[in-house]
Amino acid sequence: MSKEKGKAFDLSLFNRLMKYSSPYKLIFYGVALAAVLLSGFAVARPYLLMITVDDYIVTKDDYGLLIFSLLMIGLLFFEVVCQLLFVYYANLLGQSIIRDLRIKLFEHLLSFKMKYFDNSSVGVLVTRAVSDIERIAAIFSDGLFMIISDLLKMTVVAGVMLYADWKMALIVFAVMPIILYATRLFQKAMKVAFIEVRAQVSQLNSFVQERLSGMKIVQLFGREKEEYERFKQINEKHQNAWLKTVWYNSIFFPVAELMSSVTIGLIVWYAVLQDAQQSSFTPGVIFMFIQLTQMLFRPLRQIADKFNTLQMGMVAANRVFGILDTDSKIEDKGDLEAEVINGDVAFNDVRFGYLEEEEVLHGISFEAKAGQTIAIVGATGAGKSTIINLLNRFYDINSGEITVDGVSVNNYTLPSLRKHIAIVLQDVFLFADTIFNNITLKNPDITEAEVVEAAKQIGIHDFIMSLPGNYHYNVKERGGMLSSGQRQLIAFLRAYVSNPSILILDEATSSVDSYSEELIQEATKKITEGRTSIIIAHRLATVKKADKILVMDSGNIVEEGTHKELLKIEGGYYRNLYEVQFMQEEVV
Template structure:
């Protein structure tokens, strides 16, 4: 929960939001003008009614009555036009502002290092980019300008009251502090309540997002009842947070209504006494005008409290979004060195790294991959194999040591230039809910469908893709659920191949596929590794026999290096690992 939860309005935060309206300054001023006109037209109505009663009706002046009626009609038309302009352009401004903020937020997320996503909830980030944005838009469409318009109505109404009858005005002003004090308490309480609501909304979104994504695990391990109970608890907290806001509304609005009704009653009573005592003979029009002016004074105050809720919810949402925008968690891209294509020499020199400050994963490893070589990295789970890939792509920064490509420190490279020369095929392939062609090219305009088809034929994947309904236009749905794991791997190989990388990395690419897919992948591997530097992280040791060099890792250290035959002759870690896997396959 935010530290400033007791603060009813954050001026600094609001100024930052208003800065986003600068490109739409003309619209901003137009909405402000419409708000002023709405206030003016609202005030004119009771004045015209007073004149109709006191002058036209009392004086039996039919022409004046006609003229004043026409004047009321003009005021009504003016109100309708102003209200239409206000509603449309206030909403247009709000949507335009959140469009710009959302673009900035997404660009910011694209630049975050992987560590940020490791520590962040997917559901919370989605909430910030979608639901919270709509709350920010409501600041302009339903909050700020409406409050300004209502405040103008109140100020002008108070002035008109004093001008018409200062004694009746004193009655109104005597009761006004009660509702002002109640409004202030209401605003502060609602700020805290809405902060809690937004937190519970984020928790709810995060929970639902994770369980839907992991539904297969939930059902496989019969966790339905447990997850249902957890959801019930979270939903209960969400309900209670909202009920707190309902409770505050239930207290405030009846109080405001009672004070308003009491004020009207006192005005009628006091005005009636003046008329009975013949102190004022034109009091009827004044009483009618005051009843309407009290409504313009008290009703906006009640609305301001309600709209202030909208404003505060938007401010809470803005605070959360700006926290992400202010987060400094991106890889420093200060390198200026660019290369059209790498030669492919890679060197790790005494590299140390840990995902957490006090837990080192790599303990000063050093190795070299020469241009055009295929180097395999093997080892048990948690040995640090995949970490090497993350560091080479600069998804994380090393603690110490040096990583060079073609003799240049990777920090000296422009980040897009570095990553565009490295293609990675991961064990867990991610496919977007799009066509196969778009998943392969990732909508790169330089890669045509013809290029994709030729590449697919070159590595032996064309037959499988052509057999699908629609071929390359087949939609694989979210995360590629319409394809098997082996088929997804083949798509990932083709994606890597068409990007024509200087360095290719295969991370456990055949660890979870069927025999037929593995044969296709092996053929694809032979084709795409040919003539380029390749790093293969392998689970099945039989797939790396042809590697120029094998690096064996254990607990963040390199324990052996050599070819397949050399390492078997040593009878060390690799030999034991190979024999254990060979025996396991024989037993199977």
Template sequence: MTKEKESILDVKLFKRLFQYIKPYKGVFFGLLILVVLLAIFSSATPYITKYAIDESIETKISTDFLFYVVLMFVVLILQTVFQLLFIYYAAWLGQNLVMDVRVKLFNHLLRFKMKYYDNSSVGVLITRAVTDMERIADIFGQGLFMIVRDLLAMVVVFGVMIYINWRLSLIVFLMLPLLLYATRIFQKYMKRAFEEVRNEVSNLNSFVQERITGMKILQLFTRETIEYKKFKTINERHKKGWLKTVWYNSIFFPLADLVSSISIGLVAWYGGLNVVLDGAVSQGDLIAFIMFIPMLFRPLRQIADKFNTLQMGMVAANRVFKVIDTTSQIDDTGTYVAEGFKGDIKFDKVYFSYVDDEEVLKGISFEVNAGDTVAIVGATGAGKSTIINLLNRFYEIKDGVISVDGIDIKDVTLSSLRTQIAVVLQDVFLFADTILNNITLNHPEITEAQVQQAAKDIGIHDFIMSLPNGYHYNVKERGVMLSSGQRQLISFLRAYVTNPSILVLDEATSSVDSYSEQLIQNATDKITKGRTSIVIAHRLATIKKADKIIVMDSGDIVEQGTHEELLKKKDGYYKNLYEVQFLQEEVI
């Protein structure tokens, strides 16, 4: 294990966290002042008690006794007020800090390449953005400031005890090294335990999230028993990780209580003998020390407890910053702001691979003229969807050039490029929101009136109005309240209202009813009219209407031409595909 990993606290990580405190430095320094005041007031009560006993009770002179009572009451009131302010603003600082970190993390996630999400677990990312963030808030709300307060309180108590009676102090301090050593060992092992716990929490979240999302598949293939056994195994590991922390706590805290009790016993024995025999220790000293000992040992015990919180927060912060430090964004270095394309598209010797040394596109070249509709056909895995991904720069190409209107898309700002290209995917994703918000995606410049007019243009207004609340119908998570055909229609409307220069369509009608398919066909005809369109074709009607057909096989373009031209090629790839797949559709 590396030295850095063995260290109890990561100084670099702390420095990085403190960068987020700068906007709230007023509150931060206010908390430091409260920490000092609380430390001073922590030893005031025993100190006042000592004088009340020595100067009023032991001497049987009650002249100043009321003064000491009132003074103690004032100290307790002030201590309560300072404690209230300290707890509130420590938590306030933690929540504001974590809000800023969470916003930065989410903004970072929004700009990651698709490749990052291809290789990442959704459950783990959710853990980073939600659960781990709360642990970071605890660093300041329940960890760091509490530890500083307790340490400072111990220093003050330590000084007051020596001032009152160094002999009694020596007895107490002889027990401290044992507890300090135990605390150090405890912290070391708790850090390892919490790292294990956080790993298992991530695994658990990831497993549950994926199984809930894919529940239909699990039930269709009767995997309930197998997945139940897997979950039990993961849950068992999670339990064992937490039980380690429980075991370390069950050893340390009783030991801390034992040392404190032994110290009180020794002070009572030694101090009591001195009170009786020679008066070297006053009754007030003895009572004060019996009050001071828990105040000295309890903070040390609490420090260890708060250190658990701090360790969990540090582990969580380390994981979150690893995501923030990940450089997986598309290089948005383009300077050309596209306000509208004619729509001339050119792929020039484009190479691409999702995995190194496994090329998906093998130097393909083709051109699409402005206003034309180009259909791309081929077997599964031929590279059709990859072309869509590359045109939108979801992935970086390995070699070659992709240009629109003669401009390399790398020279176009990412935002303006994607604004001019609308995509209708085969797998339609809808958010748990209204139909209107799923169409506009909360774009402030797209009004409901514009959406309704667009829906009328492509012939789906009546369908939407037939739903409860019409455009304000909530489709729930992933659009489960709509059929696959209805979701597809919503995605067509979403693309149409943005008035894009280029349309990319991944048609999907294999699982929709004939009525929805007719609406989709009408919508396709409407939104592709007069626009450059690239269509991954699944229907014969679309292919016949295309100005050009690109035929792909294993990452290569094997044929290009119109429907009639390609059918004339003897033993051509498209002709064989047409006879096997599309001709059957025509017959039906």
């Protein structure tokens, strides 16, 4: 969209939006035809009224009056049917377009790098995908075609006025520049106001979404009052943005109504003057001009109102296209389908930073042979989870190479690579759905019988059967009906049923109760058998049994070896970590 916020209309943006209507050309042209017919029907009624008054009411021709009354009723009926079809199909067109646009937007979001989501507010993205796109639908249902219909109606009205009495028509036309100028000012002011409205809506949605998601933290730290005050401030800004649009409307519409009344007064004055001069001016013409004047000025007011809808939709379209134009996709230029992966993983002098100027990994190199269990330990912020993110290509490395089975991960197609990697994260995310759907993620290739058998193999079947509904128990949003340990167990089963070649456990046993930890330890033994496992270690038992331990500090691998080998290093980082943390854990 133009950088000039007060610009009333952006033609290039509108043309881009109109491309989405091309699959629905028949509906588009049908609605356009209905708009043309409506303008004709609307003007025909005052014209028939003029004939009825002059030829049948004044002359007291009852039969002719009946015929023309029936004719006007029939005309009104067809106008109502045409209006019904116009409204229905205009809305159908708008909803069809935003359905396609929303699908494209969501598909685009699915391909974004994690970095984009790291820097974006979830509330803002939800606003773009939901309310902003609904505003775009209004362009077609309440904006574009209504404006076209009104403009056609005004054109036909002006032509009929000139044909009936050009002098009286000039009286009406003389007032129009004032309303047109007021309309122009109104449109530009509303454009700026609507930009502010959409910005405040996004901010409000983002604030509410974050506070509802983090309500436990708010209450734990007693921040209810402070968050309430912040919400009041944001809500007041939202209100003020909307009040600005209300203020502009409250000025414009009374002015437009006043000018319409003044014009009708001038028409009556001119008619009285003509009658005094014994002109051939007829009552029917007066009735028709009063109606036509209202029909000319009312669409002008409605156009301003519909233009507001159009502008708000255009502002929303600009925001949605802003996301669609964002080039944050993970480059998937690989052409190698990873049908079978043995699980050999190697990092060769890998350097990476979430920000260009801040490198997180400084030339990391290590190798994990197929079937080996590799543990990674180190302080928070050492770069352990970053290694996992890079292996899955959530982020692209700055330099170096990551290989799987001797092939660069960039050479594999992204879906086929990730198909062979499963992750159990410390913070397990479950959808508001059944346990079965959270395990399979609705993969039709995984049957319930397979899930039950897998649960038995890793020892968590009894736990699931103890829940109401068993495998069809709905865990609600983010798995809120389960404990953290139970969510971890579900995550283990989800990883296991996918039958990965490479398994990643990221602090998967932290912050769980002792009973769940025992189940998780047993599950860990089972699911790591026969596959490459990379474990960000937190519990001592997992570290001690690993084939290799990588010790990280500040983005570097400072030590490497087995548990026994690392303990032999006098003053070593791992030995110190063991003595400070793990020995205390063993005593407990």
